[in-house]
Amino acid sequence: MTASRNMFRLSAALLAGSALSFMTAVPAMAQGKAGFEDPNNWPEYHRTSNAWRFSPLNQITRENVKKLKVAWVHQPGNITHGLQATPIVIDGVMYSISANNNVWAIDAATGKTLWNYAPKLDKIVDQVFYGAASRGVTVGRGKVFLGTLDGRFIALDQKTGKELWSTQLTNPKTQYGALFSAPPQLAGNVLFGGTTGGDQPISGKIYAVNADTGKPAWTFDVIKNDPKSWPGDSGKVGGGSAWMPGTYDAKTDTIYIGTSNAAPDYYNYDRKGDNLYTASLLAIEGKTGKLKWHRQEVPNDSWDYDSAYEALVVQKDGKDVIVHLNKGGFVFVMDKKDGALENVWQFSENVNWVKGIDPKTGALIDPVYPEIDKTKTFCPNLLGARSWNHGAYNPGTGLWYSHAMEVCNEVVAGKDDPDNLKAVSALSLGIESIKLVAPPNSKPHGRLDARDPLTGKVKWSIKYDMPPLSSVLTTAGGLVFTGDLEGKIFGYDADTGKELWSFNSGSGLRGGPVSYSVKGKQYIVFPTGLGSHAPGFLAGAFPQIKDLPGGAALIAFTLE
Amino acid sequence: MTHETPRSNAKGRLTVSALVIALGMIWAAPSPAMATEDPIVAPSFDLTDPERIALGKKRFNKTCAGYCHGSDGVGGRAPDFKGRTDLADEEAFRTIFHGRRTSDIMPPWGAAFSTDQIWELVAYIKFLGTQ
Numbered sequence: 001m002t003a004s005r006n007m008f009r010l011s012a013a014l015l016a017g018s019a020l021s022f023m024t025a026v027p028a029m030a031q032g033k034a035g036f037e038d039p040n041n042w043p044e045y046h047r048t049s050n051a052w053r054f055s056p057l058n059q060i061t062r063e064n065v066k067k068l069k070v071a072w073v074h075q076p077g078n079i080t081h082g083l084q085a086t087p088i089v090i091d092g093v094m095y096s097i098s099a100n101n102n103v104w105a106i107d108a109a110t111g112k113t114l115w116n117y118a119p120k121l122d123k124i125v126d127q128v129f130y131g132a133a134s135r136g137v138t139v140g141r142g143k144v145f146l147g148t149l150d151g152r153f154i155a156l157d158q159k160t161g162k163e164l165w166s167t168q169l170t171n172p173k174t175q176y177g178a179l180f181s182a183p184p185q186l187a188g189n190v191l192f193g194g195t196t197g198g199d200q201p202i203s204g205k206i207y208a209v210n211a212d213t214g215k216p217a218w219t220f221d222v223i224k225n226d227p228k229s230w231p232g233d234s235g236k237v238g239g240g241s242a243w244m245p246g247t248y249d250a251k252t253d254t255i256y257i258g259t260s261n262a263a264p265d266y267y268n269y270d271r272k273g274d275n276l277y278t279a280s281l282l283a284i285e286g287k288t289g290k291l292k293w294h295r296q297e298v299p300n301d302s303w304d305y306d307s308a309y310e311a312l313v314v315q316k317d318g319k320d321v322i323v324h325l326n327k328g329g330f331v332f333v334m335d336k337k338d339g340a341l342e343n344v345w346q347f348s349e350n351v352n353w354v355k356g357i358d359p360k361t362g363a364l365i366d367p368v369y370p371e372i373d374k375t376k377t378f379c380p381n382l383l384g385a386r387s388w389n390h391g392a393y394n395p396g397t398g399l400w401y402s403h404a405m406e407v408c409n410e411v412v413a414g415k416d417d418p419d420n421l422k423a424v425s426a427l428s429l430g431i432e433s434i435k436l437v438a439p440p441n442s443k444p445h446g447r448l449d450a451r452d453p454l455t456g457k458v459k460w461s462i463k464y465d466m467p468p469l470s471s472v473l474t475t476a477g478g479l480v481f482t483g484d485l486e487g488k489i490f491g492y493d494a495d496t497g498k499e500l501w502s503f504n505s506g507s508g509l510r511g512g513p514v515s516y517s518v519k520g521k522q523y524i525v526f527p528t529g530l531g532s533h534a535p536g537f538l539a540g541a542f543p544q545i546k547d548l549p550g551g552a553a554l555i556a557f558t559l560e
Numbered sequence: 561m562t563h564e565t566p567r568s569n570a571k572g573r574l575t576v577s578a579l580v581i582a583l584g585m586i587w588a589a590p591s592p593a594m595a596t597e598d599p600i601v602a603p604s605f606d607l608t609d610p611e612r613i614a615l616g617k618k619r620f621n622k623t624c625a626g627y628c629h630g631s632d633g634v635g636g637r638a639p640d641f642k643g644r645t646d647l648a649d650e651e652a653f654r655t656i657f658h659g660r661r662t663s664d665i666m667p668p669w670g671a672a673f674s675t676d677q678i679w680e681l682v683a684y685i686k687f688l689g690t691q
Contacts, residue, residue: 079663131665410631420623423672425659433621435631536664537627540635550663 035395040517042089045136045183045245046390047514050313053392055515058476059522060559065479065491065501067559071523072111074554076102080132082531083552086471086512088139094525095139098552099132100125101148105161109518111556115161122150128177129425130196133532135511136183136245138191141211147180147193153209165214169207176200177424178241187248187255187286190217194242198260198278198306201237201421201428206257208289218289222259224276234271237428239263240278244308244388254292255284256311256322265304265382266370266413267430274299279307281324281332283339295339297326297362302369303353304382310390312400314453316342323400323453325391327384330357333454345456350379350406350439370413372432379408379439381541387469387534390512393453394474397494400453401480405467407444407541410435436540444541448472448482450497460497466542469534470509473524481524483509485535485548489526507551508535525556600653603679607649607686616684619677628666633688637664641688652682
């Protein structure tokens, strides 16, 4: 072999090496570690099963983020309740969903539609409360899975969008339109998910089917069959849905999924008990649907304090712990293995429904319950310390980035009038009246907090006039991305919170931004378009929301 | 819906009643399938009746205000009801009955409430318009 050939080989190797690092743009040391798998893709709802919403890509950095330009815009056409999904991206193809279960496969580099699928939905979806809500799809086993507004799981061929199977799981007529607003998730060959209905007079369930055939596999009753927990017939109308996507640990075949509040929301007179398994984090065996352990965070919930949000997994003293925010304004830190409590810390500035929560036992300290004929102010409000817009964790900074809202509500509890429960869309709030109000001694507002996930210690915090409802994305480029209710998209320094970049998209953000790489280019995509009922609820405390425009567009950015 | 037949007193109610009877279209029980152009049953009471307004207020607070329209009809993504004078009775009735879909969603309540229960809500909304 001649020197020149050796030289050529060396150059080729160097070239290949640099091209590879450019293509993946991931620190080589980090690859293969939890949270760094499959760096070029966004293969599942939170990207990885630890729910980090962290992209290991670092082509877009603190230094060059200002150079981000729009690469493409994808408009689904229907703006009802905006875009609420977190798109999935695998090998250059984006899979997402817009209003009314409209599924899209999109070229992730150009924004071109590859295929589109719109299910024929039962007419009853015109009557459901959570109409149009479509918050994501799941991709795996050569299929794209969705849960529908008429209570089905559907599988599509990943390449063509052709329907492979469809399984009816709920009865929308008898279950107050119980529907799958969130994408069902994969646990091996099992596809599972829960429905809406925490605020409705139903008995919530988690459904699972065989992902390849659609054949029902198991059902988990969120309402425990236990008269001590649910006196009389209260469990039949106890709510208890698991309406957000769960996460799945393949190593232990464990599904982690949170559950909603108990119903009627504020009227607890007929359900004096702990109301298991509402307002709980559940660990369920994927194959069988059997409960491994549970941790109830709000026993006898009487404030609409769902505990349905993401189960963030981080390390504490060398072991995996789950960090779990609930709507009541507390973060529970628990052993991932068995749910044993490690800590509870207060997330909301304004909490008055309890004096605190014992960080060793999880016991509520002096809870104050709603009552009939009495106006009581509770903080947080019924939308919670944060809505369902997810936080993100960056292993580089060790910080958890999560939005927050500081809004309270005045409530008079009341028994539901049976006449009011006749509609499919009826809610079982258990109130005479409710009014959003400012927290004592401050204006209602929103925040983005950067915190130690184990202790809650704040590293930095940004205040917003209106609470943002976008999920958060963080990247190995040292960046945090999110957007506000007016449609302004932000890129912040993950260390300091300093605003480094912004873009006005024209309509508020409600979905989950993602990052991925195609042919060596890192992209960041933001679902835009003011979505869900939440902005309308919040308008009671933030009148300026009333005039914000709707919209629906995926906007992709990349460096020039 | 673009047509408007504003009325807020007994005289206006009579006009609508007469129209409905003339068309022979009295609905024993409204169905959700009712077309948006179909005539609607007139209220069996005066929309300014304080007792009916109070019943409407109670139902409004237990349902509509809880999530969507705000306390005293101030809040939500719809225009405030408080001080609003441009809302025709039938338009309010039809919107409650059928719901509405634009960039936002109001679910239909036609299958849940009786005609008079919907009119009580209209009476309360009209009352808020005078506040």
